[in-house]
Amino acid sequence: xxxxxxxxxxxxxxxxxxxxxxxxxxxxxxxxxxxxxxxxxxxxxxxxxxxxxxxxxxxxxxxxxxxxxxxxxxxxxxxxxxxxxxxxxxxxxxxxxxxxxxxxxxxxxxxxxxxxxxxxxxxxxxxxxxxxxxxxxxxxxxxxxxxxxxxxxxxxxxxxxxxxxxxxxxxxxxxxxxxxxxxxxxxxxxxxxxxxxxxxxxxxxxxxxxxxxxxxxxxxxxxxx
Ligand SMILES: O=C(O)CCC(=O)C(=O)O
Numbered sequence: 237x238x239x240x241x242x243x244x245x246x247x248x249x250x251x252x253x254x255x256x257x258x259x260x261x262x263x264x265x266x267x268x269x270x271x272x273x274x275x276x277x278x279x280x281x282x283x284x285x286x287x288x289x290x291x292x293x294x295x296x297x298x299x300x301x302x303x304x305x306x307x308x309x310x311x312x313x314x315x316x317x318x319x320x321x322x323x324x325x326x327x328x329x330x331x332x333x334x335x336x337x338x339x340x341x342x343x344x345x346x347x348x349x350x351x352x353x354x355x356x357x358x359x360x361x362x363x364x365x366x367x368x369x370x371x372x373x374x375x376x377x378x379x380x381x382x383x384x385x386x387x388x389x390x391x392x393x394x395x396x397x398x399x400x401x402x403x404x405x406x407x408x409x410x411x412x413x414x415x416x417x418x419x420x421x422x423x424x425x426x427x428x429x430x431x432x433x434x435x436x437x438x439x440x441x442x443x444x445x446x447x448x449x450x451x452x453x454x455x456x457x458x459x460x461x
Contacts, residue, residue, distance in 0.1 A: 246419070247363050251409060259435075262437055281315075281317055318437055327362075342443075344441070348413065356407065375393035440456075
């Protein structure tokens with residue numbers, strides 16, 4: 237992790253963190269999770285609680301080392317979430333993770349792990365570089381339809397961003413990890429592809445011992461790494 241880049245832009249991409257075999261294994265295992273079995277394909281919250289494979293992913297040494305840099309100390313895991321993002325899934329509205337997590341500034345970061353190639357058409361992340369320096373920004377009620385294939389909190393509110401911040405799409409290769417600062421404004425494109433699912437494993441972390449909001453839906457609990 238290039239910490240200077242992360243601190244300047246609010247995100248950082250590492251390629252080839254997970255091998256093709258690991259990505260494929262995570263995708264295969266996701267077919268046994270409740271959301272897939274039900275046939276709805278909403279993002280499955282906390283798969284590490286039911287399958288040790290995802291716990292191992294949360295503990296991936298390279299990711300933990302980068303997160304330790306990002307949060308400036310020893311991290312614990314807080315959340316895993318498996319995104320299927322099948323064709324037709326609506327994008328995640330623009331938000332700051334700390335709107336949900338309420339961690340002390342600098343103590344929380346996410347690792348968004350691409351398990352397949354991700355381009356704009358199948359749901360690439362959208363980031364507003366530098367926006368993490370604004371602190372927690374106001375939100376407005378989101379308009380538009382909800383999507384049962386998306387996280388129920390994905391499109392309730394959207395962050396109001398000062399207009400000088402410009403969004404960019406973040407296309408990444410399978411096995412890449414995008415590290416996201418707790419205050420970076422980000423969201424994702426809808427999956428408008430015909431047949432390209434966009435499987436992503438989102439792992440989040442906090443510096444050990446710091447306060448956070450467990451959340452009614454996520455029910456976050458610290459996990460030793
Ligand atoms: O993968 C996505 O669509 C966005 C997920 C995200 O930004 C989040 O859960 O904080």
